[in-house]
Amino acid sequence: MVLKIFFPQCCNKADSGLLVGRWIPGQNSAVVLAVIHYPFIPGQVKQYIHQMRGQSGVDLTVLGSWSMPKEGQEGMESFLRDLSTIFPQGQWLQLSREMGKIGFRCHVLTRDPNGKLIQQEKELKEDGGGEKGGKGGEGKKGGKGGEGEKGGKGGEGKKGGTKKGGGENKVEGEEGGGEKDKVIFIHYEQRKVMLSQLHPVDNGVPDPQTESQLPQVFGTVCQSEPLFFLDKYDDGPVKMTHWQSEGREGSIIVELMKQASTPVCLLTTWILTLWTSLCSSRILNVRPMRFISSKLSTCLQLSYRTEHLQTVCSPTRATAHNHFMRKANIFVSFFVDVSLGLLLVSWMYRENRIGKLANTLVPAADHVAKELEELLQWLMGAPAGLKMNRALDQVLGRFFLYHIHLWISYIHLMSPFIEMILWYVGLSACLGLTFALSLLSDITALLTFHIYCFYVYGARLYCMTVYGLSSLWRLFRGKKWNVLRQRVDSCSYDLDQLFIGTLLFTILLFLLPTTALYYLVFTLLRLVVVMFQGVLHLSVDFINSFPLFAMGLRLFRSYRLAEGVKFRVLCEEPGTPLHLMMDINPLKVSSVVQTYRTPTYSCYPKDSWLALCKKLFLGELIYPWRHKTTKID
Amino acid sequence: MQNGDQHYSMEDETYTDIDGKAISLECQSHSGFCREFTVSSAKVSIGRVMAYTCAVWLSAYIIFFVTENTAVLSSAIIITLVGMMVHIHFVKVDHETLLIIGSLGVQVSSSYASGRESTDFIEMGKIKDIVINEAIHMVRKIKDIVINEAIHMQTVIYYLCILLKDPSDPEAVSSVVPLFQSSKPRLNCLVKVYKSCQEILAKC
Numbered sequence: 001m002v003l004k005i006f007f008p009q010c011c012n013k014a015d016s017g018l019l020v021g022r023w024i025p026g027q028n029s030a031v032v033l034a035v036i037h038y039p040f041i042p043g044q045v046k047q048y049i050h051q052m053r054g055q056s057g058v059d060l061t062v063l064g065s066w067s068m069p070k071e072g073q074e075g076m077e078s079f080l081r082d083l084s085t086i087f088p089q090g091q092w093l094q095l096s097r098e099m100g101k102i103g104f105r106c107h108v109l110t111r112d113p114n115g116k117l118i119q120q121e122k123e124l125k126e127d128g129g130g131e132k133g134g135k136g137g138e139g140k141k142g143g144k145g146g147e148g149e150k151g152g153k154g155g156e157g158k159k160g161g162t163k164k165g166g167g168e169n170k171v172e173g174e175e176g177g178g179e180k181d182k183v184i185f186i187h188y189e190q191r192k193v194m195l196s197q198l199h200p201v202d203n204g205v206p207d208p209q210t211e212s213q214l215p216q217v218f219g220t221v222c223q224s225e226p227l228f229f230l231d232k233y234d235d236g237p238v239k240m241t242h243w244q245s246e247g248r249e250g251s252i253i254v255e256l257m258k259q260a261s262t263p264v265c266l267l268t269t270w271i272l273t274l275w276t277s278l279c280s281s282r283i284l285n286v287r288p289m290r291f292i293s294s295k296l297s298t299c300l301q302l303s304y305r306t307e308h309l310q311t312v313c314s315p316t317r318a319t320a321h322n323h324f325m326r327k328a329n330i331f332v333s334f335f336v337d338v339s340l341g342l343l344l345v346s347w348m349y350r351e352n353r354i355g356k357l358a359n360t361l362v363p364a365a366d367h368v369a370k371e372l373e374e375l376l377q378w379l380m381g382a383p384a385g386l387k388m389n390r391a392l393d394q395v396l397g398r399f400f401l402y403h404i405h406l407w408i409s410y411i412h413l414m415s416p417f418i419e420m421i422l423w424y425v426g427l428s429a430c431l432g433l434t435f436a437l438s439l440l441s442d443i444t445a446l447l448t449f450h451i452y453c454f455y456v457y458g459a460r461l462y463c464m465t466v467y468g469l470s471s472l473w474r475l476f477r478g479k480k481w482n483v484l485r486q487r488v489d490s491c492s493y494d495l496d497q498l499f500i501g502t503l504l505f506t507i508l509l510f511l512l513p514t515t516a517l518y519y520l521v522f523t524l525l526r527l528v529v530v531m532f533q534g535v536l537h538l539s540v541d542f543i544n545s546f547p548l549f550a551m552g553l554r555l556f557r558s559y560r561l562a563e564g565v566k567f568r569v570l571c572e573e574p575g576t577p578l579h580l581m582m583d584i585n586p587l588k589v590s591s592v593v594q595t596y597r598t599p600t601y602s603c604y605p606k607d608s609w610l611a612l613c614k615k616l617f618l619g620e621l622i623y624p625w626r627h628k629t630t631k632i633d
Numbered sequence: 634m635q636n637g638d639q640h641y642s643m644e645d646e647t648y649t650d651i652d653g654k655a656i657s658l659e660c661q662s663h664s665g666f667c668r669e670f671t672v673s674s675a676k677v678s679i680g681r682v683m684a685y686t687c688a689v690w691l692s693a694y695i696i697f698f699v700t701e702n703t704a705v706l707s708s709a710i711i712i713t714l715v716g717m718m719v720h721i722h723f724v725k726v727d728h729e730t731l732l733i734i735g736s737l738g739v740q741v742s743s744s745y746a747s748g749r750e751s752t753d754f755i756e757m758g759k760i761k762d763i764v765i766n767e768a769i770h771m772v773r774k775i776k777d778i779v780i781n782e783a784i785h786m787q788t789v790i791y792y793l794c795i796l797l798k799d800p801s802d803p804e805a806v807s808s809v810v811p812l813f814q815s816s817k818p819r820l821n822c823l824v825k826v827y828k829s830c831q832e833i834l835a836k837c
Binding site: 182186566577580585 | 663664665666667669732734735736737740742752753754756758759837
């Protein structure tokens with residue numbers, strides 16, 4: 001297998017020193033995390049690495065040496081080789097780079113279990129006119145002219161230690177090095193990889209043997225955060241170069257907010273516990289109150305927001321990525337919601353618009369009632385040229401007209417108080433735009449209560465007619481519905497049963513158009529109201545569940561949510577191994593929304609279109625926007 | 634070619650896609666185990682763009698002549714602009730690239746006419762094999778009442794695809810990732826790419 005070295009971009013220009021990182025088991029790859037500079041005391045380095053291993057949980061080791069000689073400094077070849085004896089490893093990497101050149105060179109020293117050094121040269125020299133990088137790879141006779149032992153010829157390739165390095169040396173009848181292992185340098189930007197989260201997020205603890213390479217690389221860099229605290233300007237035992245060695249990043253605002261957040265969280269949690277205990281007290285839990293509060297969407301939204309706030313304000317820090325994202329999304333959603341609500345309130349109360357709104361409410365209700373009366377008069381006559389049954393028509397029409405009259409009287413009774421009620425209730429829109437929308441939905445429901453009542457009456461009447469008709473039709477044909485077997489059976493009726501049944505059937509059949517027409521008209525009205533309420537509920541749902549924080553991250557810091565990586569081949573010089581640049585491939589926008597949606601009480605219609613049509617035809621009552629009691633993700 | 638890569642552009646044979654339009658294949662070998670193949674389709678042709686634009690605007694003028702409503706003209710302009718932007722950003726693929734790095738993985742990327750690139754990287758551990766598959770390509774859906782016409786309407790095409798391993802069963806194939814979907818090169822082009830890829834897969 002090819003040896004892959006993940007090299008951070010920040011260390012490209014680092015001074016010579018030791019490479020610290022981790023070998024990834026099973027993949028023949030190494031992740032370089034930092035460079036420790038000379039001068040150092042090997043004992044202190046070993047101690048420091050041991051300490052870091054404990055703190056971070058990552059299997060850190062010294063991978064090898066890095067040499068970038070400055071002008072005037074001669075090469076330290078033998079010194080670097082001797083270093084490998086101080087830090088006994090299975091494989092020791094010797095990376096070197098010359099000033100003015102872009103490409104790196106890599107030597108790999110291997111130790112077999114006896115501690116004997118077998119050097120394998122991985123350096124690719126340009127060979128005259130040899131085929132470089134052509135098909136088949138025969139041209140790599142790097143052993144020619146190379147100094148040092150041509151240990152590769154021995155072909156043992158025993159790699160000591162526990163590292164399962166791939167690629168034994170096979171001597172396939174070629175002289176010199178034989179089938180050489182090759183090296184790939186993969187450059188990565190350390191800060192971005194450290195902050196990024198690879199999707200799909202693995203919630204459990206993965207098995208390190210079967211896990212694929214990229215999650216391991218990302219995980220290694222992420223977990224090695226304790227390693228990046230000391231850098232080369234500190235007075236510590238070791239001087240290192242990594243992404244933070246140019247100075248630790250920080251923002252005063254973020255630090256202040258972190259300090260302030262704990263007491264604020266505690267205070268908010270205390271207030272919330274008071275509120276929840278108040279809500280669940282005995283007084284407010286009487287049956288009628290519970291029934292009303294389950295029907296009003298404002299109360300539902302209130303309870304929902306309380307729950308959200310409890311999640312956000314819990315004093316424990318979120319460790320898992322999903323938990324953190326959920327908290328952040330809820331917080332940002334809530335913040336945006338409240339600010340939009342405050343904007344709305346300030347706009348509505350500025351020129352006493354709310355007073356004007358209240359003043360138009362009663363005339364609007366009057367207008368609706370008048371329209372309904374006209375509609376009923378039309379139905380009582382000859383609507384659309386249809387001929388109705390005069391008696392039934394008059395009964396139903398008068399019945400509904402009386403209802404409207406009652407309703408208007410109640411509205412006029414309430415009219416002096418409406419402005420005040422609206423004024424105070426409108427203030428609750430300060431809690432958020434979602435509350436304003438739920439309030440609007442509730443007010444609509446209350447004001448159109450008479451339409452709802454008419455719909456129920458019409459539907460029940462029609463339903464009874466249809467069931468009666470179907471049952472009597474069965475009697476007409478000599479059949480009966482068997483309740484036990486849930487099927488239609490034949491039955492012999494007596495003569496008088498048949499006679500009465502036929503009479504009733506005829507009566508119902510001729511009354512059907514009248515009831516059907518009333519039902520149709522009121523169902524249409526009810527559907528209009530339901531559509532309006534549905535739109536409001538959907539938008540409340542949308543505001544509740546849309547992950548604004550994740551969206552913001554995706555737009556402005558796209559490297560933090562990674563779907564994968566992409567590689568780019570860097571131009572290199574002849575004679576150096578392959579250099580690749582690893583960039584982060586950000587998550588697609590649709591996946592962001594799907595992964596990070598806050599679960600809500602979904603308000604989607606629970607019946608399909610077909611079921612809805614069937615219910616309408618049969619006259620069953622429809623409640624398409626029923627709130628579900630369990631959360632839907 | 635100053636950096637030592639070897640570059641093979643169009644050789645003696647010209648490649649076409651399954652509809653007969655000319656495409657070009659470029660193979661770049663960065664090292665012994667890293668190769669890049671780029672298949673470029675035909676660019677957006679000026680003639681077609683002008684034809685569509687003229688058709689839309691002519692019909693808009695006719696409707697304006699009939700209805701005397703200027704909103705028709707402005708909506709035609711907006712429709713043309715939006716349609717063109719959507720087409721070059723989401724629909725028209727300029728070239729597709731396959732970058733195969735031995736023992737690391739395979740990267741598949743499509744580059745659209747507006748410059749947008751959509752990339753996908755598959756790790757070597759997940760790849761079972763790269764093969765050429767056959768498929769029946771339905772040009773038009775037609776009921777096969779008349780047998781002659783039904784045969785003409787379907788063609789057998791070849792496509793290159795990556796077989797992915799099933800994580801639970803290493804011998805089974807869990808899914809297939811087809812390559813070069815927009816450019817749809819013919820078999821001669823595919824065979825060239827296939828042979829190169831198999832060399833690298835065999836080495837690692």
